[in-house]
Amino acid sequence: MPSNIKCLSALLDKTSLYRPSPITVAQLIEFGKKRDEPTSYGFLHKELPIRISHMVKELHMLPDSLLQQHSVKLVKDMYLKTFEDLVAFDEDGMHDEQVLGKFTRRLQEIKRRHQTVVETMAEGILALRKDSRFDPSINYFLDRFYTSRIAIRVLISNHLVLFGTEEECPGHYGIIDPSLDVQDIVDDAASSAKHLCNYHYGDSPAVKINTFHQNGCHGDEVSVVYIASHLHHMVFELIKNALRASIENPHNGEIHPVHVLIIQGKRDISIKVSDRGNGIPMRLQDQLFDYHYSTAPEPDKDSRIPPLAGFGYGLPLSRLYARYLNGNIRLVSCEGYGTDAVIYLQNFSEDASEVLPLFNKTSQAKYQIGTMVQDWNVAGSLRPIWS
Structure with missing residues (x-):
């Protein structure tokens, strides 16, 4: 186990030269059926340090204004500690039951340690936005950083459900539901979003849900092999936004319902959330996926109500x-009318593969000179256009 910072840094540099190994939902299902703990250990004790080393190397590419933020230093230290914890395990451990148990307990500690990473990192980003020192490369970084975090948590959570103390849902294989009823998720997300809307506004628009199959059948169940919590998170967010837009922008005093259409195609499953909430001007639409951009006022952080x-x-x-x-x-919005937001999922579990960022010369160039260079000149533009 590395005993000093130089040794740890050298090992991290070496580990970051390896490429992460993406897996598919189909592979997670197959592994969940076999439930072979030594195999899981053998994969994770190698794969997790690789993924974490890429995250840490990319952290070092951030502008100094962000690296100097206390919250960002805390996040970097968390990942360095986790990297150090994981490289303490070696190949021989997969043949030792005590080591396997220790590894699982260590993963539980790591998951708890990183529970608040999103909020902690957000503090530093918000401070930069308020000081008008927000570099365009930060959005690029955050997309990659949070994707890596999601991927690492999936691997850790799946192991803990199969071999640790986390509860496995009936009929699941680890964290994967092999026959997730999409309408059940939409119903639950809509109920939660309406409850929140009622609290803040005293009312909420109706949510009308329909299904459609490529073969022309209406009303039949649409199922997918997926992670239920991930899908709920996405659907809840889109319905919540649609409810807010609808209730804040009534047409002639009428609050239009939000429509959700679940579509099972040959290769895609699509969930379209449509509102009549007056839409968003074209010039603002590119900003909707920027971090800390919102059309709503900043909420009270101390409130117990989300x-x-x-x-x-x-x-x-x-x-x-x-x-x-x-x-x-993807979003399509028409100012003066409303917005359609569509979630696209893979219909086949073998196509639902991890999409992981790589830290390499190309990604380094993105931070230094790549897409962040302004190379368009638009008369009267309100916002720089980045190629």
């Missing part, structure tokens, strides 16, 4: 959850 909007992390994080397993979220 805000309906205002922190500016809902949409960008939801899109990362979708993209992580080779899906996406």
Whole structure:
């Protein structure tokens, strides 16, 4: 085990030269059926340090104004500590039951340690935004950083459900539901979003849900092999935004319902959330997936009731959850009318593969000279356009 910072740094540099190994939902299902703890240990004790080393190397590419933030230093120290904890395990451990148990307990500690990473990192980003020192490269970094965090938590959570103390839902394989009823998730997310809307506004628009199959059948169940918590997070965020837009922008005193259409295609499953909430001007639409951008006032952080909007992390994080397993979220908004937001998921579990960032020369160039260079000149533009 590394005993000093120089040794740890050298090992981290060496580990970051290896590429992460993406897996598919189909592989997670197969592994959940076999429940082979030594195999899980053998994969994770190598794979997790690789993924973490890429995160730490990328952290070092951030502008000094952000690296100097106390919250960012805390996050970096968390990941260095976790890297150190993980490289203490070696290949021989997979044949020792005591080591296997120790490894699982260590993963539980690591998951608890990183529970507040999103909030902690957000503090530093928010401080930069308020000081008008927000570098465009930060959005690029956060997309990659939070994607890596999602991926690492999936691997750790799956191991802990199978071999640790975390409870496994009936019929699941680890954290994967092999027949997740999409409408059940939408119903539950809509109920939660309406409850929150009622609290903040005293009322909430109706949410009307329909399903459609490519073969023309209506009303039949749409199921997918997926992680239920990820899908709930995405659907809740889109419905919550649609409810707020609808109730704040009634048409001639009428609050229009929010429509959710669940579509099972041949290769895609799509969930379209539509509102008549007056839409968003074209010039603002590119900013909707920027971190800490929100059309709502900043909420009270001390309130015990979750805000309906205002922190500016809902949409960008939801899109990362979708993209992580080779899906996406896209918005189409018409100012003066409303917005359609669509979640795309892979219909086949073998196509639902991890999409992971790589730290290499190309990604380094992005921070230094790449996409952050302004190379368009637009008369009267209100916001720089970055190529």
